[in-house]
Every structure is written in C-alpha cells, then in structure tokens.
Amino acid sequence: MNAPAHPSRSAPAPVSSTASPPPPLRSRTVYAAAHVVADPHADTTPDGPAAVDWDTTLAFRHHLWAHGLGVAEAMDTAQRGAGLDWGAAAELIRRSAAEARSVGGLLACGAGTDQLPAHGASLAEVRDAYEEQLGTVEAAGARPVLMASRQLAAAATGPDDYRELYGHLLRQTTRPAILHWLGPMFDPALAGYWGSPDPGAATETLLALVADHPGKVDGVKVSLLDPGREVALRRRLPPDVHCYTGDDFHYPELIAGDTHGFSDALLGVFDPLAPLAAAAVRRLDTGDTAGFRAALDPTVALARHLFAAPTRHYKTGVVLLAWLAGHQPHFTMVGGLQSARSLPHLRRAHQLADALGLFPDPELAAHRMRTLLAVYGGGGA
Template structure:
C-alpha cells in the first residue's frame, strides 16, 4: 500500500464569490531565540509571512493577530502590533485580504478601569486602520473582568464604532476558547448576551461588517444570523459545525472566520469555490470529511487547539520545527498529536506524505516512544527511517524543505 496522496495544492485561486472566508493564521516561533515562557514573543518573520502568502494564494482572507496566533497565550501586544504592520504590508504587496484583531491586551490582566479599556481599544484600532487593515474588535478580557452590565458594553462599543473609518468585525469568543470571557456582553446568560450584541449592531449597522461567532452552538448561531440587519454578515467561528453553517439553509448562510481553515486551506478553498458554481453537494462532500480532524484539534480544553494547528504546519512543510511561543507545543499529549497526524494524512493534507511521516517519527523518537508504537496507526506503510540532526529541526537529508 502506498502513502495517501496529498490534497491538490493549486494556488493562485481568486477569492470565492459566494462567501467571504478568512483563515485565522498561526505564527511561527523563532526556536533559536533565548526566550522564557512569560517573556516577549520571538517570531520567525520570514516563515510567518510565508504562511500568510500560502493562505492568500488559495484565495482565502487572513484574519491576523487573533487567538490562533496565540493572542493572549504567548503573543504579547508589542509582537502583535509588529505582526499587524508586517502582515498588512504583505497584504498590500500581494493583493490579499486582511482583517486584524484589535483588543486591550496591552493592559495588565487585572485592575484596568473602563477608561483604560476604552483607551487601549482606541490605540489598537488606530494602529490597524493606519496599517490599512480591516479591524476586528476582539473580545476583551479586561472588559469582562469589570463585570459591567449590558449598558457598559453598549456605551463602549458605540463609542468605538463611531470612531472607525471602515466597517469592523465584532468578535464573540465563547468561554470554551477563553474562560476569562465568561459573561461577555454583560451577562452569563447567552440569550441576554445575544440581545445586547444585537442592540449594539442595530445602533450602528453601517459600521459593522459582521460578527464572528465562536460559541460551538450551531442552532444559536443560525438564530443569531437570521436576526442580523441586512448587509451585516455572520462569520462562523464554529470549528465543529462549519460545513453546515457555511452551506446555509433557505433563510441564509454564514461566512467564515475559522482557525481550522489554517491547516485546511487547500480543501477549504476547493470546497467554497464549489459553492460559487452552486454545487452545495460537492461542497459538503469535500468539507464534511474534515470535521473529525477539526473536532479532534478543538476538543476540550479547546483553547489549546493551536498546538495541533502548528504541528500540522510543521508536518506539511510550512515551517522547519515544531516549537511554539510560550512553549505551547507541550500543551497536547503525544497520543493527541499522533491522532491529529493520522486524521490529516487520511485527508491528504500533506503535500509530501513521506516528509510528514518522517517528521512524526522524529517527534516520537525524541519523546522516547517505543519503536513498535511509532508504527501503529500512522495510516500508511512504514517509510524508511531517517536520522534527525536536531530535536525540533529539519531532517538532515531534507534541507530546503519548508520555510
């Protein structure tokens, strides 16, 4: 039996016409920087920007400096600001679409006032707009910590929306992605929170391009999108139910802003372009088989999905190492990572399946997995073993692979 063939990697696709689609992109750490888990992030800028070009080449937009980029989990505001500037410049140079997360993470975790939160948002909004990027108003941990009611959110968001020069994307990230955001929009009751969000949008419909909903609750998202004002998009952030939400129903559909589209870019682009031709069945046939991988990557604790995303980028050859800022490569177990490989290999996501298998074998060897365990469940015949020259680096006989 031969290794599974890689998914088609046709590049140079135009953006899809039937849906607006963003992939929330991960960042590539600099493994040679002398850093500490709680120190400033150190990024490999060449590899990080190359991955964004990969997403644009498939016709996808890039959602920058979001939680997929470890925002709030290792990516500090100074590094996020530089990421926004560099990625926005790259987008202008390549003609790619970009939207950038703006929040309040330059503030300390606790003790900020509402005035502090407003000023922090204004600083980040100004930076994104000056860079030429569409802003995404990210949910704020510091705002959630204030325990303000619905009027607090309505007043603050109204103040910010009146200042923006272009329509923004609002951001509702559920507590499964970030426990510090419990009670966002002024209530832990999701029905009450929905009403507050809808009032904010209704107050400023021309200033809201859409709302990104990451609650992993498909019926709630469908109910919300049916109540949005005309012209305001619902961007699904539901990494469990995205095929059905993007396909839509007789009453409408969701656009997409998804972390899972980082590793799924080739298949996601192919699927959404099928929708452009009216081939909904083909769209579902392409994207439905990816859901088991997505559910595995995003299983609880969901916020650690970034580890699997970066693993797959390394196995696919997009970067030379499996190292993350803050040491987050250790946030998932070895069995979890091996299963992610198996599911991705079954989808044909690796352009070079032999490289992916060899890199996985290297990872298992580093962690002392018995040789028989290294061969179990890899979904393909045993490949010839190659010696690794560094623990988290490229293989000696594959110099030049990846970025």
C-alpha cells in the same frame, strides 16, 4: 559517513511572495485565522516577549492568500494572550498588511486590550487600550476585528458598559469593523461576555449594538460551538452585516446554509485546512452545495480532535500540522505551547490529517512525526 536519510527535510518549500492569488471566492467571504511561527533559536522564556520567525510567518500568509482565502491576523489562533504579546502582535499586523497589499490579499486584524494587566483595569483603561490597538490596525490599512477582551469582561458591570464602550469605538472606525464573540470554551476569562451569563440575553445586547450603529459593523464573528444559536443570530442580523462562523465543530453546515441564509467564515481550523476549504467553497461558487459538503464534511473529525477540550489549546495541533506539511522547519511555539497537548493527541492529529491528504509530502510528515515521538519517548508513528 552515510548521507542523512532525508537531506532536504529540514526546511519548508519556498513560497513566492509575489505570486498573485487566484480570483477571490464569490459565494462566501472566508478568512483563515493564521498561526505565528516562533523563532526556535531565540533565548526566551514562556512569560517573556515573543520571538517570531517573520519570514516563515509571512510566507504562511502567502500560502493562505495563494488559495484565495483571506487572512484573519493577530487573532486567537496567533496566540493572542497566550504567548504573543501586544508588541509582537502590532509588528505582525504592520508586516502582514504590507504583504497583503503586495498581492491584493484580503486581511482583517484583531484589535484588543492585551497590553493591559490581566486584572484590575478600569473601563477607561480598557477603552484607551482598544483605541491604541484600533489605531494600529487602521493605520496599517486593515479591517479591524474588535476582539473579545478579558479586561472588559472583568471590568464591565452589565450590558450597558459593553454598548457604551463598543459604541465609542465604532463611532471612530474608518471602515466597518467585525465584532468578535468568543465563548468561554475558547477562553474561560470571557464567561458572561456582553454582560450576561445567559447567551440569549447576551445575543440581545449584541444585536442592539449592531442596530445602534448602522453601516459601522461589517459582521459578527461567532465562536460558541452552538450552531442553533448561531443560526438564530444570523437570521436577525441586518442584510448588510455578515455572520462569520467561528464554529470549528459545525462549519460545513453553517457555511452551506439553509433557505434563510448562510454563514461566512472566520476559522482557526482553516489554517491547516486551507487547500481543502478553498476548493470546497469554489464548489459553492458554482452552486454545488452537495459537492461542498462532500469535500468538507470529512474534515470535521480532524477539527473536532484539534479543538477538543481544553479547546484553547487547539493552536498546538494547528502548528504541528503546519510543521508536518512543510510550512515551517520546526515544531516550536511562542510561550512554549508545543507542550500543551499530549503525544497521543498529536499522533492522532497526524493520522487524521494524513487520511485527508493534507500533506503535500506524506513521507516528510511521517518522518517528522516519528522524530517527534522518538525524542519524547513515544514510539513509532
């Protein structure tokens, strides 16, 4: 019998869980929102509890920390509300926090309300759900990210409901929290967040909330894909409050900043871009803004492809690239969302990532892409 063409191609390269990360990035605070790795052998259904491959999921967090990035855990990129249920998310938070402590890694974790039914929750039930999740994050020792809530968007009658509920949460946090503004392009159920369909009015409510609670807000994570609005918001934030860009289309210019300031980062696209992103920010650490842009600008084409409409399905491309790069042995997602993008979309993601040099083993990536296309009748890579 002939030996297989790629005898060592079924498992990712081992990642040490004890290696110390490099010195932290100095000029910007940078979190990569990390994906989860499904257990491909679990007998699950798309609407059942998530089955997670914990070892491979946590090994990927160590990969991010090893490049000096922080990890934003249990966020949208981890398929919150799209395959990852609260029970699995809570376990993910606890496990990631323990791993972060073992290497001194930077960690922030999402607290939301996704243990509630999609519709019909009262404001009191939304508050209680947030408190449960906030308690889990803080008990793990992580910085909380107060995630945008579908249930709050449905239950709130106006801006005052947001200010009252978030104010209640901020008064009880033990460390400053990150507020999360996720636009409807990422989740249509969040349209009209902060109590108004007008982004200008919503901005005023958010700024008023920050002003109401000095010292309780570490930063605001803005995912609107509108760089002008983000810049206008960050110029009005107090000096001690970060503006974390979540704009996966315009991140180089927003992180580079201008004469009035810059955005830090909390980005899903930095999951696949971790090595390039960390190297680029280290150029900023030396004052080399031009070098930063030269390193990061070429990645935008891939980011725009991954986050093309419907933007909420960007996670499929992120997980594909993790598989092609050797970080996990399969292309299976919780909730079955590996099917959420077309074969032409996935093929183009491979081409763009390969052109950037993202794959440690380009031959492995090409082999895996050919295998995927062959299984689904898509032809050669």
